[in-house]
Amino acid sequence: MKPPSSAPDRPEPPGGARGIYLDHAATSPVCPEAVEAVLRGMEITGNPSSRHGAGDEAHEALRSSREQLARLFGCTADEVVFTGGGSEADALAICGTVLAARDRTPHVITTAIEHSAVLESCGLARELGAQVTLVEPDGRGWVDPEAVRRALRPGTVLVSVMHANNETGVVQPVAEIAELAHQAGALMHTDAVQAAGKIPLAESGADLISVSAHKFYGPKGVGALKVAAGVRLAPLIRGGGQERGLRAGTENVAGVLGMAAAASAAVRRLADPGFQDHRHALRASLLKGLEQAGDLEVNGDTASCLPEILNVSFAGLRGDTLVDVLAVRGVCVSAGSACHAGSDAPSHVLTAMGLPAERAKAAVRFSAGRTTTVDAVTEAAATTVDAVTRLRSLGPAVPPATRAKK
Template sequence: MTHLSSVPSPSLPGTGIYLDHAATSPVCPEAAEAVLRGMNITGNPSSRHAAGDEAKEALESSRAQLAALLDCGFDEVVFTGGGSEADALAVVGTVLAAEHRGAHVITTAIEHSAVLESAAMARELGAEVTVLRPDSRGWIDPDDVRKALRPNTVLVSVMHANNETGVLQPVADIADIAHQAGVLMHTDAVQTAGKVSLTGIGADLVSVSAHKFYGPKGVGALKVASGVRLAPLIRGGSQERGMRAGTENVPGVLGMGAAASAALRHVDDPAFEEHRHTLRVRLLKGLEEAGGIEINGAGAPCVPETLNVSFAGVRGDTLVDILAVYGICVSAGSACHAGSDEPSHVLTAMGIPAERARSSVRFSPGRTTTVPAVEEATARVVEAVARLRALGPADVPQPAHA
């Protein structure tokens, strides 16, 4: 077995190129400044004095900023500890609030694990769960949702864009189908908030996470449409309209609000739209030089920032580790399952064979990524892939941490 250290080095080590924005994004200056401002706010937002009023005012100002990003009412924003908690509150909270036992939930096999695990929890609570499979592109057919509806269906949960492939789902169409049947619609918009407009997607419940749109980690939000009943998962105080007990994370929420406002400005900027598409074109063109690649999700609508590529004859996690040595940051599948030898559940659900799934790498540039950085990174990828293939299948090095 050839060890990782024996693989010849690329010619330009230490490039320091970050292409893993789907895992997390750097904190933008506006958000960093807002977090620091929040650290200097002493009061508890629930306290009835001047210090508490200052904290409450800051909290509600940030709520308005999130409402603008989510295209919803000011009082429809519930702050959470992150996207995963928002997903759990949407899925499990809906089941717990259902007025009858045996509630039915529809979701998909390509959801983030936060939704899939929440669906599993709902099943433990007595709910029935239908998990729909995508087509070979990773796209969910709205008609499959229609066929899966039952008289006891209380929720449909379909993500807005997949975190591994970037494939955009027809959420608005699915929401129309759900609403015609009197069923609530939830979408995990963690990978689209700040990238595409959330106007008109039609979901009653929308999950977002600050660190995916250049805000701080550990804070998220759930849009809860007016009139929707959810049972709280965290109980205690009456914060967040009684849906999420606990003193609010004022610095984090302020950072999230500032990041939301900055992101919304970019979403509406034609120059940003042109830049993100240019980066994808240059990224794909550079990677094609490696030969023997397949784009996972090809043929489906997608967010330009996420490109999932399989390299024939190469372990994706090995390629990720080699590139990391030289400062190029990418990932093999979801960051939430880093280190697992199991093939991606998303790619598996798409019908992609395990060998190809294990050879996949996700590239996700961001707002500040430059074309020269993409070109330099892809050149290093092509070089590393060629060296790994030259070793032969039996000698492909395994990640040191696996």
């Protein structure tokens, strides 16, 4: 499958020249199917909770959307809860589990490489009286199930491990970890925001799965949480009792319709062998081109990762500086999670993996998408190599004597 080279992947950068968008891990362009669905949803007048024809139309739109999301999750439609995004879904999963277990001191296990939405929700869980254990990854960014097993205790109510890391793309052994959690009587949550549309979610074995529409070509500001049958959660947003009483507030009908259309498109892509081949071809072409810069290190396990995400460090440079230079040249990449843009601190993910601060600060994340072409990544790599060469000619950002070895 060769996607069109047209373009939400070639935005207009400063200066007006056609650019190359390689920051899909931050957000993806809205696909045509989702745009059409959102526009259709904007024409639906009624409140889904109203008992008349207009309300019935909105209610039916939510019902059909729930079925489409269920196919992405690999669950039943009544297990899908709509939220305002992935962060809210994470908060509901983690804090909702803790609040539902107030008859004891709940214990939560998560990892040091989670998205801030999970880490901050665990911080709130502490304020609610929970105890939280952080499991460290190895140098590849991989979480050992055995380390999770050792952290389990009688009071553990939840284990939360992301499906695929948003900075390195490393895919975690969530199914194996879920089995251990269930054996200990705990629930399993996975933040699948980066994984949705790229790998099957049903195989995770998780009771709670968070997704965000804008990561799989849907609109921003809408997400969903799979809540397996029988799982008890306390709502965080209370009011009218929508979403089975788990998330009050009138549903974003247009946004939900757009998310559902994007989810259906994602499910179709997952079954397309051509799409799978194309993903790996993009990564191979991009890495081959970037290696021409020399003195490059790949961050994260290359054997178990999403092919869309390539995190590399160019020795002697600052990643944020390179990102800024590439932006001027029309190549859109990032120096880590978009949620921490502007921070001078090295990535908490790369730091937890044990990378020296200099290497972590030199990191740049390239993330391709479904419409990215091999020609585009080849051009982006050549532009990056030229930028790296020119920046290095100005002198190292980190003095060689203090630059840490791998």
